[in-house]
Amino acid sequence: MLTRNCLLLFLWILVDDGSVFSFLVGPMRNGAAGFQRVKRGWVWNQFFVLEEYMGSDPQYVGKLHTDLDKGDSAVKYTLSGDGAGSIFTIDQTTGDIHALRSLDREEKPYYTLRAQAVDIDTNRPLEPESEFVIKVQDINDNEPKFLEGPYRASVPEMSPVGTYVTQVTATDADDPTYGNSARVVYSILHGQPYFSVDPKTGVIKTALPNMDREVKEQYQVLIQAKDMGGQLGGLAGTTTVNITLSDVNDNPPRFSKSFFHLRVPESSAVGSAVGRIKAHDLDIGKNAEVEYTIVPGDGGAMFDITTNEHNQEGIIILKRPLDFETKKAYTFKVDASNAHLDPRFQSFGAFKDTATVKINVLDVDEPPVFNKPSYMMDVYEDTPAGTIIGAVTAQDLDASSSPVRYSIDWKSDLDSYFDIDPVEGTISTNELLDRESIAQHNISIVATKLNSPVLTSRVAVTVHVLDINEFPPELASPYETFVCENAKVGQVIQTFSAKDQDLPTAGQQFSFKSPKEDMKNKNFTIRDFGNNTAGIVTKRSGFRRRLQEIYLLPVVIEDNGYPPKSSTGTLTIRVCGCESDGSLLTCSAEAIFLPVGLSTGALIAILLCIIILLVIVVLYVGLRRQKKKETLMSSKEDIRDNVIHYDDEGGGEEDTHAFDMGTLRNPKVVKENLYRRDVKPEMKRGPKPPVSQDSADIRDFINQRLKEHDMDNSAPPYDSLATYAYEGNGSVAESLSSIDSLAIDLEEDYDYLNDWGPQHTLMLFTDSKANM
Numbered sequence: 001m002l003t004r005n006c007l008l009l010f011l012w013i014l015v016d017d018g019s020v021f022s023f024l025v026g027p028m029r030n031g032a033a034g035f036q037r038v039k040r041g042w043v044w045n046q047f048f049v050l051e052e053y054m055g056s057d058p059q060y061v062g063k064l065h066t067d068l069d070k071g072d073s074a075v076k077y078t079l080s081g082d083g084a085g086s087i088f089t090i091d092q093t094t095g096d097i098h099a100l101r102s103l104d105r106e107e108k109p110y111y112t113l114r115a116q117a118v119d120i121d122t123n124r125p126l127e128p129e130s131e132f133v134i135k136v137q138d139i140n141d142n143e144p145k146f147l148e149g150p151y152r153a154s155v156p157e158m159s160p161v162g163t164y165v166t167q168v169t170a171t172d173a174d175d176p177t178y179g180n181s182a183r184v185v186y187s188i189l190h191g192q193p194y195f196s197v198d199p200k201t202g203v204i205k206t207a208l209p210n211m212d213r214e215v216k217e218q219y220q221v222l223i224q225a226k227d228m229g230g231q232l233g234g235l236a237g238t239t240t241v242n243i244t245l246s247d248v249n250d251n252p253p254r255f256s257k258s259f260f261h262l263r264v265p266e267s268s269a270v271g272s273a274v275g276r277i278k279a280h281d282l283d284i285g286k287n288a289e290v291e292y293t294i295v296p297g298d299g300g301a302m303f304d305i306t307t308n309e310h311n312q313e314g315i316i317i318l319k320r321p322l323d324f325e326t327k328k329a330y331t332f333k334v335d336a337s338n339a340h341l342d343p344r345f346q347s348f349g350a351f352k353d354t355a356t357v358k359i360n361v362l363d364v365d366e367p368p369v370f371n372k373p374s375y376m377m378d379v380y381e382d383t384p385a386g387t388i389i390g391a392v393t394a395q396d397l398d399a400s401s402s403p404v405r406y407s408i409d410w411k412s413d414l415d416s417y418f419d420i421d422p423v424e425g426t427i428s429t430n431e432l433l434d435r436e437s438i439a440q441h442n443i444s445i446v447a448t449k450l451n452s453p454v455l456t457s458r459v460a461v462t463v464h465v466l467d468i469n470e471f472p473p474e475l476a477s478p479y480e481t482f483v484c485e486n487a488k489v490g491q492v493i494q495t496f497s498a499k500d501q502d503l504p505t506a507g508q509q510f511s512f513k514s515p516k517e518d519m520k521n522k523n524f525t526i527r528d529f530g531n532n533t534a535g536i537v538t539k540r541s542g543f544r545r546r547l548q549e550i551y552l553l554p555v556v557i558e559d560n561g562y563p564p565k566s567s568t569g570t571l572t573i574r575v576c577g578c579e580s581d582g583s584l585l586t587c588s589a590e591a592i593f594l595p596v597g598l599s600t601g602a603l604i605a606i607l608l609c610i611i612i613l614l615v616i617v618v619l620y621v622g623l624r625r626q627k628k629k630e631t632l633m634s635s636k637e638d639i640r641d642n643v644i645h646y647d648d649e650g651g652g653e654e655d656t657h658a659f660d661m662g663t664l665r666n667p668k669v670v671k672e673n674l675y676r677r678d679v680k681p682e683m684k685r686g687p688k689p690p691v692s693q694d695s696a697d698i699r700d701f702i703n704q705r706l707k708e709h710d711m712d713n714s715a716p717p718y719d720s721l722a723t724y725a726y727e728g729n730g731s732v733a734e735s736l737s738s739i740d741s742l743a744i745d746l747e748e749d750y751d752y753l754n755d756w757g758p759q760h761t762l763m764l765f766t767d768s769k770a771n772m
Contacts, residue, residue, distance in 0.1 A: 064095035076120040081113030105136040138175035144225035149239030157213035157245040170225030185230035191221030213245040249287035249342040252351035253279035266322040275316040279336035299332030324363040367455035368394040368447040381435040394447035402451040409444040435465040469561025471501040475569040484578035492535040509560040
């Protein structure tokens with residue numbers, strides 16, 4: 001080993017032009033590992049040092065040398081970096097590097113140091129400082145270790161060979177890249193032939209089929225991990241794997257014996273446990289849960305069986321009272337089966353067991369037994385003393401059948417309102433009862449066996465004091481009844497009930513019947529349903545509205561009060577037309593005269609059409625009246641144009657055919673020459689009379705119209721524009737308007753008007769609220 005380390009110190013020197021070159025291992029420019037030829041005065045390769053060196057002398061690592069060292073001790077070598085001076089030392093003259101102590105690769109795998117050659121006299125660097133690495137060379141000094149051990153695992157019982165159990169993993173701290181120091185191989189030292197382990201992965205599997213938990217449940221397996229590939233001389237580590245076989249339902253329940261004999265006293269209470277049986281199951285947990293069932297037969301109606309969840313016992317429960325005198329023994333079979341079956345093991349056979357249970361009934365001297373658990377009795381107030389209101393009955397069920405005597409517990413009847421016959425058990429009143437004072441009495445009756453006074457039994461008796469019946473019953477409501485013309489015989493056409501003002505309403509019973517004088521009614525009868533309701537039943541068919549539209553049916557209603565009350569009510573029955581399914585069409589007599597085949601839907605459609613036509617007529621008449629009211633002419637003298645706003649441009653003076661505007665030019669002729677502008681005159685008009693030039697007349701006319709509009713409350717609420725074609729005082733052409741021209745179709749030449757001077761137009765705006 002020392003020789004190899006020394007060889008690593010040799011430098012490959014190539015001489016070129018008097019310079020020294022060596023090959024160094026180092027990083028490339030781009031960071032990739034490779035060789036690069038560098039011109040250096042001194043270089044060295046990577047150094048190695050063995051870990052765990054146990055020699056007495058310092059371990060030799062290597063030697064540093066530069067070609068500037070001529071052997072005259074003029075060069076001094078220095079060392080710095082990881083462990084320099086403490087772990088590693090260098091001979092300043094020779095450049096020899098030694099390790100001062102033993103190293104452990106698992107603590108630190110390599111050390112990075114820096115070396116430099118300087119002049120021994122001036123300490124001037126002869127070479128740039130260079131960095132190198134000393135690697136600690138691994139030896140097999142660490143055994144594999146199971147960091148997670150000991151392990152626990154489980155596998156179902158009866159599993160086939162090769163079933164996965166668990167996986168173990170061992171780690172080796174040695175260098176996995178150097179030799180076989182970290183290559184681990186697994187093997188079983190203890191646990192065969194039940195389990196096996198994969199030598200490379202450490203996966204543990206079952207190696208034996210049909211391992212039964214009921215035979216052996218726990219297994220302890222010792223696993224070894226050995227390095228050096230398992231070769232001789234390798235280090236090894238072990239771990240323990242505790243494997244448990246988990247339960248599966250592979251065992252049916254089994255009774256310890258096939259016959260169970262039980263004894264039960266006849267006095268056992270219903271619902272009580274009268275015995276216990278048990279079927280054992282070798283499985284555990286839910287696989288051991290047992291269900292018990294009684295096979296139908298002799299005791300199936302008398303007994304039931306349930307499972308105790310804690311110990312899986314079958315508890316036999318009494319369903320009905322036992323009577324030794326009636327039956328002295330019961331025999332039945334009980335099946336025990338698993339609640340959760342595993343289909344893999346059904347081929348093993350039926351997973352249940354059967355046992356026979358015999359129960360003997362023991363005779364017990366019992367007290368008398370009342371035929372009811374409690375009694376309810378009713379009595380009306382002011383009932384005379386000594387009136388029997390009810391009776392209780394008790395008997396001795398034993399074979400001796402001793403007579404029974406009755407008495408009232410004095411603590412329950414301190415005022416002695418009631419008395420009882422000791423032999424018959426009849427209860428009667430001792431004095432008058434008042435419902436307003438006490439409405440309910442609770443007494444206790446004691447029954448005693450004559451030949452054994454110690455055996456007694458008690459029963460509670462509740463006595464309700466009832467109010468005297470004061471009001472007769474009546475119909476619950478005024479029923480509106482109809483019968484179809486196509487009704488059949490025996491058809492119930494109406495169900496009705498009754499009401500009574502007496503209290504309490506609970507417990508009231510009503511009966512319904514026809515009065516004696518109406519028993520011969522050939523049309524209808526009354527049927528009492530017995531539940532406070534009754535029905536009207538038809539006795540014939542072929543009812544016709546044309547013959548008789550309404551029938552009156554009396555009914556007698558009677559209650560169950562004290563004393564009973566009754567009344568007679570009258571039911572009104574109307575004959576109606578119906579569909580074939582019995583649904584009502586109409587009950588009015590007028591419907592008889594409607595055309596045959598005209599359905600209700602058609603009648604409704606016709607009625608709607610008539611209503612729509614009437615609405616259209618009313619709307620049309622209303623619109624015509626509205627248009628008449630909207631005109632602006634309130635009198636014959638109110639002759640003006642209505643200015644109505646449109647979105648299109650008007651026609652100017654040509655759009656004035658509705659009125660004669662000539663009267664505006666001369667108020668003196670208002671009543672004269674009233675021609676229609678929309679009709680062609682029969683004769684040609686003569687020369688146009690001169691228009692008055694008096695502006696005072698026009699002002700008076702306008703002021704008069706303004707005043708009339710201001711005082712007129714019926715004027716429309718919108719603005720109107722009146723245009724008067726009067727040219728004013730300064731016009732020599734008088735009026736230029738052609739509004740009053742009657743012969744509108746005559747062709748006239750108006751070119752001469754251009755020389756008459758400027759045109760003036762006067763317009764007047766009026767508002768219903770203000771003048772402008």
